[in-house]
Amino acid sequence: MQADTAGPRKEMSQGMLAVLFSAPAVLIIASTILVPFGIAVFLSLHRWNLKRPGREKFIGLENYIDWLGDSDFWGPLQTTITFAIGSVVVILVVSLLVALLLNEEFPGRGVLRAMLLIPWAIPSVVNALLWKWLLNPQYGLVNAVALELGIITEYQNVLGSMPSVMIWLIIAYAWIHIPLATLLLLSGLQTIPDDIYESAIVDGAGIWQRFAFITFPLLRPMLSIVIIFEMIFALKVFDIIFVLTAGGPANATNVLGWQIYTETFRKLDFGAGSSIAMLLGAITLGLAIIFYVFLDRGRQVE
Amino acid sequence: MLSSKKLIVLLALFTLLIGSAAMAQDDGLKLTGWPYQVDVVTENLGRFTDQYGWDAEFLPFPSNEYRDKMVASFVAGTEFDVAYVRDSYLAEWAAAGWIQPITGLEGAEELLADLPQGIIDQMSFEGEVYGLPYYSGVQTLAYNAAHLEAAGIMSPPETWDEMLQQAQMIKDAGIVEYPIFMSVRSGENYLLREWETLTAARGGKLFDDDFNPLFQEEGSAAWEALDWLTTGLDMGVIDPASLTNDDPGLLLAAGTSTFQTTTDYALKAMNDPEQSMAAGDIKNALIPGTDEVRSGTWGYVRLYAITNNTQDKDAAWQLVQFLGGKDATGVYYVPKRWALEFGLGFSPAPLYEDEEVRNSISGWIDPDLLSEQSEYAISRPYRFVPYFSDWEIGSWGPLQAAILGDADKGQVLADLAEEWNDLREEWE
Numbered sequence: 001m002q003a004d005t006a007g008p009r010k011e012m013s014q015g016m017l018a019v020l021f022s023a024p025a026v027l028i029i030a031s032t033i034l035v036p037f038g039i040a041v042f043l044s045l046h047r048w049n050l051k052r053p054g055r056e057k058f059i060g061l062e063n064y065i066d067w068l069g070d071s072d073f074w075g076p077l078q079t080t081i082t083f084a085i086g087s088v089v090v091i092l093v094v095s096l097l098v099a100l101l102l103n104e105e106f107p108g109r110g111v112l113r114a115m116l117l118i119p120w121a122i123p124s125v126v127n128a129l130l131w132k133w134l135l136n137p138q139y140g141l142v143n144a145v146a147l148e149l150g151i152i153t154e155y156q157n158v159l160g161s162m163p164s165v166m167i168w169l170i171i172a173y174a175w176i177h178i179p180l181a182t183l184l185l186l187s188g189l190q191t192i193p194d195d196i197y198e199s200a201i202v203d204g205a206g207i208w209q210r211f212a213f214i215t216f217p218l219l220r221p222m223l224s225i226v227i228i229f230e231m232i233f234a235l236k237v238f239d240i241i242f243v244l245t246a247g248g249p250a251n252a253t254n255v256l257g258w259q260i261y262t263e264t265f266r267k268l269d270f271g272a273g274s275s276i277a278m279l280l281g282a283i284t285l286g287l288a289i290i291f292y293v294f295l296d297r298g299r300q301v302e
Numbered sequence: 303m304l305s306s307k308k309l310i311v312l313l314a315l316f317t318l319l320i321g322s323a324a325m326a327q328d329d330g331l332k333l334t335g336w337p338y339q340v341d342v343v344t345e346n347l348g349r350f351t352d353q354y355g356w357d358a359e360f361l362p363f364p365s366n367e368y369r370d371k372m373v374a375s376f377v378a379g380t381e382f383d384v385a386y387v388r389d390s391y392l393a394e395w396a397a398a399g400w401i402q403p404i405t406g407l408e409g410a411e412e413l414l415a416d417l418p419q420g421i422i423d424q425m426s427f428e429g430e431v432y433g434l435p436y437y438s439g440v441q442t443l444a445y446n447a448a449h450l451e452a453a454g455i456m457s458p459p460e461t462w463d464e465m466l467q468q469a470q471m472i473k474d475a476g477i478v479e480y481p482i483f484m485s486v487r488s489g490e491n492y493l494l495r496e497w498e499t500l501t502a503a504r505g506g507k508l509f510d511d512d513f514n515p516l517f518q519e520e521g522s523a524a525w526e527a528l529d530w531l532t533t534g535l536d537m538g539v540i541d542p543a544s545l546t547n548d549d550p551g552l553l554l555a556a557g558t559s560t561f562q563t564t565t566d567y568a569l570k571a572m573n574d575p576e577q578s579m580a581a582g583d584i585k586n587a588l589i590p591g592t593d594e595v596r597s598g599t600w601g602y603v604r605l606y607a608i609t610n611n612t613q614d615k616d617a618a619w620q621l622v623q624f625l626g627g628k629d630a631t632g633v634y635y636v637p638k639r640w641a642l643e644f645g646l647g648f649s650p651a652p653l654y655e656d657e658e659v660r661n662s663i664s665g666w667i668d669p670d671l672l673s674e675q676s677e678y679a680i681s682r683p684y685r686f687v688p689y690f691s692d693w694e695i696g697s698w699g700p701l702q703a704a705i706l707g708d709a710d711k712g713q714v715l716a717d718l719a720e721e722w723n724d725l726r727e728e729w730e
Contacts, residue, residue, distance in 0.1 A: 050377060051398050051688055137543040138558060154479060157542040161706070248488040249545045250708050251699030265370045266695050268398075 044275035050268040063275035072259065073276060077283075080255040083170065084234035090174040091230050092223070095181035100215075102182070103189040113186075120179035128243035131172035135159055135244075159245055162252045169253055173240050177233065181226045188222030189215070224295040228288055235284045256280045330357030331614070331621055334372070335386030335436075336365035339644060346625065346636050353630035356617050366489060366548060369691075376400040379611055383618040384625070386436060387607045389424045390490060390685055396427035397688040401607040403430035407619050413627040416650040420681070424603045427686060433605035434626025437640055439566040439647030440676045441499050441599045443590065448583040449477050449560040458561075458587040462503070462530050465561060465590050469539035472560055480541035481560035482534055483550045486705060488698040490691070492548075495600075497701065499563050500527035502598030502680045503589045509684040513726065518712075518719040525715060531705045545702060554584055563589060565602070566672055570645030573666040586667050588675055597678040603649070689725040696721060 044064070047057045067073040102113055119127070134141050137157035146152045158164040192215065200210050216223075238257035241247060247254035247262070256276065264273025333347065340362060347358040361382070363371040369391055375382060376398070387395060395401045404410045413434060414422060421438055425431050445458050453472045459465035469481035484500075485492045501508060506523020509515055517524030534540035541547075541559065551568050553559035555578035571577045572584040588597040606626045612618040627650070629635040634653055640646035641653060642662045653659050663669050684690060697718050703709035 050373065051394055053398060137541075137547070138553065138556070157546060160542045160545045245546070246488045248699065248702055250703035250706055254699060262695060265373060267692050268373055268394075 040274045040277060043270050043273075044278050046271045048269070048271035048274075050270060059271075063271050064279065067272070067276055067279060073256075073279070075251065076254045076256045076259040079251075079253060080235060080237075080257070080280075082166065083173075083237060083253075083255055084231055086166065086170040087173050087177070087234040087237075088227060088230045090170055091177050091181050092226060094174065095178045095185055095226070096223075098178065098182045099185035099189055100211075102186055116179050116182055118179075119176045122176060124176055124239045125243060127176045128172065128240040131168075131175075131240075132244055135168055135172075160249055162249075165245060165249065165252055169240065169244060172244065173234070173237065177230060181230060184222055184226050184229075185219065188219045192218045221295060224291060228291045228295070231287055231291070232284050235280065235287070330359055331383045331617055332381065333358060333360050333384045333621065333625075334375070334382045335360070335362050336368045337362035338365070342639070342643070346639070349629065349635070350621060350624045354617075354620055354624070356620070358621060366491070369490060376609070376611070381611045381613055382609050383612040383614065384606055384621050385609050387433060387605050388490075389603050389605070391691055392425065392432060392605070392607075393427050393686045393688050394691050395607075396430070396432055400610055401432055402610055402612075402615070403432055404434070404608065404619065404622065405430045409623060409627075413623065413650075416652060418649060418651075420601065421603055421649045423681075424601070425605050433607035434622055435637070435649045436604040436606055436626060437567065437637075437646035438601065438603040438649050440601045440672070440679050441495070441563055441589065442566050442569075442672060442675045443587045444554060444562050444564045444569055444572065444584055445587055446554065446557065446560045446580055446583050447585045448557075448580070449481065452477050458585070459590045460588075460596070461592055462500070462590050466530075466534055466537060466539060469534070469561065470537065473539055478558060478560050480539065480543075480558075482540045483547070483553055483559045483562045484531060484534070484540055484544045485547075485550055485563075486531065486544050486702065487546055487548055488702065489548065490694065493698050493701055494694050496563065497524065497527055498600055498682065499589060499598070500524075500530065502600055502678070503591045503595065505592070505595035505598065507680060507682075509722075511683070513684050513687065515719040515722050518715040520712065525711065528701070528704055528711055528715075532707055535705070536707075545706075554578075555580055557583075566647055566667065566675075567645040570666045586671055586675075588671065588678070597675065599675055599679050600682055601676065601679045687726075687729070689729045693718075693722050693725055 045058060045060060047055070047059050047062075049055070098116070102109060102116070122130070135143075135158055137143065137155050137160070140155075142158070143152070143155040147155065156164070158168050196214055196218075197210060200214055205213070236257055237255055238261060241253055241255055241258045242261070245253040247258045257280070260273050260277045260280065263269050263276060267273075333343070335343070340360060343360045343362075347360060350356070350358055368386075369388075372385060372395075376395075385401065387401060392401075396403075410431070414431060417435065421435055422431060424438075425433055425435065443458065449472050450456075450458065450468070453468070453475045455468050455471060459468050465482065472478055472481040485496045487493060498508060501517070501524040504523035504526055506516065506527075508517050508524055516522055519525070531540065535542060535544075541553070544550075547553075550559065550562055551564065551572065554562055554564075555572050557580040566586070569584055569586055573581050575581040578584070589599050591597045606622045608615060608618045608622060624630075625636050627634065627637075634648075634650050637646075637648045637650060638653055638656065638659060641648045641659050645663065645666060648659070660669070700709060700714045700718060704711045704714040
């Protein structure tokens with residue numbers, strides 16, 4: 001009897017230990033994510049403008065309904081999606097090419113892999129300031145090089161008009177996000193056994209055939225993860241907009257992240273700002289779920 | 303068991319944590335503002351400590367983000383005692399109860415008696431005065447005289463059309479690619495202010511005295527101002543970076559720009575050989591007008607105010623008096639220092655009589671022209687309603703679109719007028 005009762009008691013104490021060990025993490029997550037999230041939900045259901053203290057009022061879903069009928073939501077949403085799609089495509093294509101290159105054996109591969117991490121190590125605001133200098137219309141390096149190469153005849157203000165502002169914003173954003181995507185894809189490439197390629201070569205498969213029928217299908221789960229990650233990051237973009245364009249010119253780069261900032265910290269309307277933040281969160285979560293379902297379906301087929 | 307090395311590292315980290323927390327508990331006065339000449343501000347605070355015995359430190363935020371950072375600080379309850387305030391958001395901060403009036407405080411009446419009524423009005427909200435001036439001045443025209451001379455131009459432009467013609471001559475002569483820079487970037491210190499300058503210099507205003515919008519009326523000065531910007535950009539004489547650049551003064555200092563409207567004190571740095579390649583060439587002139595209107599401009603004031611979060615209002619008021627008024631020896635020490643060393647505009651009447659100040663100014667700006675420019679200054683009372691900033695923020699994108707020709711000007715201006723009226727109705 002003693003042996004029977006000793007077992008469950010030991011399991012209980014292990015369970016308690018697990019709870020105790022995870023409690024600090026749970027507390028931190030609760031205080032830094034769940035509490036702010038709850039406050040944001042609360043604010044989004046209220047009229048809450050800091051410039052009008054004492055006039056806070058519960059208004060239910062009115063903020064949400066107002067946004068859904070407002071061009072100040074749909075315009076930035078369109079800009080956000082344009083930016084996100086452009087960014088993800090650039091990041092995916094470049095990081096895939098770099099990962100394929102770094103997966104090959106060649107002298108200096110280790111150094112190149114280490115160098116790849118440099119952009120990733122730079123804080124995103126510093127990255128934005130770097131690009132602000134590079135693209136400066138009076139003394140920017142990009143203008144100087146383009147002029148020397150004869151691509152342009154005079155310095156250009158690429159951040160001053162569409163579509164060049166969006167193109168350069170995507171390039172500047174992609175530059176710092178490519179390393180993470182490359183590392184993920186590289187780790188995916190290294191899980192593909194060499195003997196599959198060797199068999200394909202014996203069967204006479206060329207480079208393109210090996211990529212299309214071996215690399216790509218086996219890399220698809222990792223590609224899906226990269227797409228999900230990068231899409232979520234891009235939908236939430238803010239810092240690079242803040243430094244490079246401030247949503248301009250003429251609202252051309254006014255993404256939802258910037259609109260949230262404008263409503264909340266410039267107009268001081270925390271109710272409106274929180275509700276649009278919730279809408280962005282819902283859109284991001286929805287897209288993540290859709291991608292996840294596709295990923296899961298792909299796995300099941302395999 | 304922890305090894306002794308790990309234990310030492312942990313103890314060191316713990317000590318650092320406790321130490322930094324203790325440092326953060328410093329109970330001196332805290333002044334916040336934008337980071338202009340931080341060393342000088344710190345020196346001034348040192349003098350304040352010597353004279354009054356209170357410790358004081360300066361904790362600035364970046365200029366372009368100052369309002370946003372301060373709002374976050376106010377909401378979070380950060381205990382700043384004294385803050386710089388721009389007149390453009392004085393009403394907003396006063397209405398929200400983030401800053402305190404100085405009306406009635408001991409010594410306030412005497413200091414206010416030295417100030418012009420116009421400055422007091424610009425520091426007031428609903429009948430209460432909210433601080434003492436840090437600096438004040440007017441917007442004026444700065445131009446590179448060497449560029450004009452090289453292009454064979456005898457005198458700076460008197461009308462906006464003439465400015466376009468001169469700019470074309472300078473461009474054609476290969477002196478500068480884009481002779482005119484107009485600050486029409488998104489942001490609180492840029493587009494609206496430039497539009498107000500261009501409008502005032504055509505004899506107009508954005509709003510009438512009852513705060514009704516005027517800009518949407520076809521043929522209005524404000525409408526023509528936007529047309530002029532579009533024309534200049536299309537001609538290639540206005541720098542397209544006007545829409546994005548946040549530090550145009552550097553262009554004049556580098557000699558790559560000929561005409562800019564600017565704050566009066568900026569000319570001191572532009573004519574300082576250590577800061578400017580065009581030192582000595584940058585002159586001030588009246589902001590151009592039209593055939594009927596000679597010029598137009600607006601004045602501004604930056605002030606020191608006591609925040610509502612201060613734990614020691616008496617000490618904070620003492621600091622405001624020291625910074626914006628007189629020190630313990632009874633002289634306007636800080637305002638005079640700003641005027642002498644950095645050319646910042648001042649308001650107290652006794653400084654106008656100060657020979658040292660008068661001689662200093664004439665070294666980098668024509669004081670007679672500056673004085674004449676200030677006579678053309680218009681008041682902008684519409685900026686002192688708490689919903690102005692909401693309207694202004696929403697105006698940047700549409701106005702840029704109208705200037706670039708990406709949107710119909712009439713429609714943009716009509717929409718902005720409607721937006722103003724909606725906000726006004728909501729607030730009133």
